[in-house]
Amino acid sequence: MSDETYLNIDHVTKRFGKVLAVNDAQIAIRRGEFFSLLGPSGCGKTTLLRMIAGFEFPDAGEIYFEGMRMTDEPPHMRPSNMVFQSYAIFPHLNVFNNIAYGLRRERLARAELQRRVEDALVMIKLDGFGPRGANELSGGQRQRVALARALVRRPKVLLLDEPLGALDRRLREAMQIELRALQKSVGITFVFVTHDQEEALSMSDRIAVMSAGQVLQIASPRELYEAPNCREVADFIGQMNFFDGKVTGRDGGMARIDAGALGMMEIETGASTGASVLLALRPEKIALSAAATNSVKGTVMAAAYLGERSHYNIDVPGLNEPVSVATQNVGKIASQGHEPGDTVHMTWPPGALVVLPRD
């Protein structure tokens, strides 16, 4: 993968009536990248994808493919192809003709057309399915046919609109791995829309998190999880505990923060003295023990055993919300159990706390 920008979404804004669907989105997608647009439904991610495909046109801003302005081009003039959420398999055509649909304009020789479609069928592991009717396919097979139909045109960018949403859980997990492997082998840029954060984290090179039409953060999965840039991203990706804090002084790159019930701490951040900040802490970064020094004491309110891990809600005097803690059940069962009512001590490694601006 090179760092070269392939698809440039330049300050794009789109309104539907009074609703601001996409607000000044600026995203530079690199060549060969698996890029995800992640956000809750109605956040504008699908509208953005449809603007890349050419089904919607921006009210402001430009869209460039490889430096070429494509903002107003209709879909059939763009070097992208799309896998629709409903798959949009043509019901009146068989599998072969569905896949061959987009090749008609290339005026290929019969044998060449045959070969291209057969290759695509092999790629999606449906060889021999050519004569099947569109109605004789399962959900997973329809999804593969939709993929092959788009990829057979050798697009520069493949756009995928929640393509795994309609599949059951097992099939979805298998398809996540397959899709990722496929993207690596064909080497083209994928733009993938999803509301499922696990899906986005496991598949993407980079993710743009969107909310209410805004792009909040564009980063790698690891960075999004470990260093979210605002409360909304921290909240949307995984679970998070939030605490109020106040910067009481600075020492070089470190800020001294008064976190109330959690005590005083020193964290590396740019926040200036006197600023109110939000402290974020992942439940699984917290370790519980029956007795410890230099830790925060609390009472177990609720405990849930989930097999490989356990979840606890810990009440800490002085905090409005209980702290959520996730522990891995790696040792013997006897050494693991904390029951409601138990007093526990919480510790976490330095650097586990993320400092966020207050909204």
Next chain:
Amino acid sequence: MRSQGAGLFAYAIVYLAFLYVPVLFLPLFSFNNSMFIAFPLSGFTTQWYSQMWADAAVSHALFNSLKVGAAAALVSTMLAIPAARALTRYRVPGGASMLAFVNLPLFIPEIVLGISLLILLNATAIPLSLLTVALGHIVVCVPFAITVLVSRFEGFDKSLEEASLDLGENGWMTFWRVTFPLALPGIVSSLLLSFMVSFDDFLIAYFLAGSDVTLPIYIWGQLRFPYKLPSVLALGAFILFVSTVLVVFAEWVRSRGLDHRKHKMVGA
């Protein structure tokens, strides 16, 4: 439980008999070897059918009806396709009331419609002919055509057309490669239904026809002559047979289309 089922079955039989037995007298007496329509039947004959076919006026009226029916079916379906598409595909302001307004001719008594059309034609000094009959039939056929086509277009997944555009086809080719084939069952059943509405119509044709008449008007005229009655019965039986075949075919085409759609929903 069982006796209740039997009761319902008997009810269904009586119901169907009530609907269809009167109609079945038509073919029954058309094969009866007697001038008079009365029991007991006196013997089997096909002479009324040969008499009917020998009558040049019958085939002329039949041909007129076919011409008018074909024209009305074609024009009303062609008018209905863009209307039905617009009403289902785009959010047309006032679309629902527009649909109701277009359907209004269905609820105006045909005799009122016939008289108003006649007044209009007189006022504009357009001479009455088969053309005016066809125009009158288009007015009544368009609502049927729109209703059939709207129900067909409503099941359309909008992304099918988008997929075609995305796969490199322009709007025109998308219509021919995706929209038209998918709408075809609806178009065929709209054509057949409009044709039947026109072919069966008496009242509007009675008002709007000039000297050249359609088949129902011809039949009405023949009823004055008692000796012609059996061959009119033969003609009626023939029309009944053709209508039934057409309606069953139209319904089959339509339900086949619906089936198609259902499969797609299940598969998705």
